[in-house]
Amino acid sequence: xxxxxxxxxxxxxxxxxxxxxxxxxxxxxxxxxxxxxxxxxxxxxxxxxxxxxxxxxxxxxxxxxxxxxxxxxxxxxxxxxxxxxxxxxxxxxxxxxxxxxxxxxxxxxxxxxxxxxxxxxxxxxxxxxxxxxxxxxxxxxxxxxxxxxxxxxxxxxxxxxxxxxxxxxxxxxxxxxxxxxxxxxxxxxxxxxxxxxxxxxxxxxxxxxxxxxxxxxxxxxxxxxx
Numbered sequence: 001x002x003x004x005x006x007x008x009x010x011x012x013x014x015x016x017x018x019x020x021x022x023x024x025x026x027x028x029x030x031x032x033x034x035x036x037x038x039x040x041x042x043x044x045x046x047x048x049x050x051x052x053x054x055x056x057x058x059x060x061x062x063x064x065x066x067x068x069x070x071x072x073x074x075x076x077x078x079x080x081x082x083x084x085x086x087x088x089x090x091x092x093x094x095x096x097x098x099x100x101x102x103x104x105x106x107x108x109x110x111x112x113x114x115x116x117x118x119x120x121x122x123x124x125x126x127x128x129x130x131x132x133x134x135x136x137x138x139x140x141x142x143x144x145x146x147x148x149x150x151x152x153x154x155x156x157x158x159x160x161x162x163x164x165x166x167x168x169x170x171x172x173x174x175x176x177x178x179x180x181x182x183x184x185x186x187x188x189x190x191x192x193x194x195x196x197x198x199x200x201x202x203x204x205x206x207x208x209x210x211x212x213x214x215x216x217x218x219x220x221x222x223x224x225x226x
Contacts (some may be wrong), residue, residue: 002020003019003089004091005017006093009128010125011038011040012036012039013040015033015034016032018030032081033076034046035049035056037062037068037072040068043059044068046058048072065128065132069135073135073136073139085202091146094129094148096117096121097120098180100148101153104148104150105147112134115129115130116130133143133146151183151184155182186209187216191209
């Protein structure tokens with residue numbers, strides 16, 4: 001099965017097409033295509049690469065993430081990867097799921113509306129993801145299922161003393177003001193990959209994971225605390 005994965009940042013769009021077989025070991029999926037559109041909203045830098053070495057390098061204005069998504073899908077179509085329903089599903093990384101989304105969720109109109117209502121929690125990231133979803137649905141139609149995967153979902157089982165802020169409880173409960181946690185998709189991947197490599201049951205994993213960058217985060221993982 002071939003899956004298209006789309007990861008929208010505030011001014012970038014990264015994507016991969018990954019092939020997964022039934023007996024594929026976790027972390028050993030086959031990468032077929034990858035690429036990035038940078039400096040969206042300005043003079044964009046486009047770099048797409050097929051596994052066979054075919055590439056696209058282009059510097060061209062890209063208005064928004066919807067246009068970036070269309071460029072990706074048009075290139076995949078020209079490369080033959082959209083023929084005969086070769087791509088069976090699309091996954092979208094979404095930064096903030098608020099208190100609504102705590103697991104991967106099949107995208108429909110209602111889900112899109114709720115994600116949009118959460119945009120004030122992550123205005124630089126949720127809106128680009130919504131643009132990509134809408135553009136992909138417009139081009140691919142309803143025959144290919146699309147799933148939203150939320151960065152905040154991994155952290156939804158944090159203990160109360162970890163997610164509560166030192167503000168009145170009633171205010172926190174009324175407006176859902178608490179520490180949500182981010183980079184959850186990457187933290188989960190590192191946890192499960194470590195579990196596979198070391199043959200350690202995931203419920204016994206005790207590791208420190210780091211996400212270093214402008215939104216740096218450190219996580220001491222105790223599986224039962226998620």
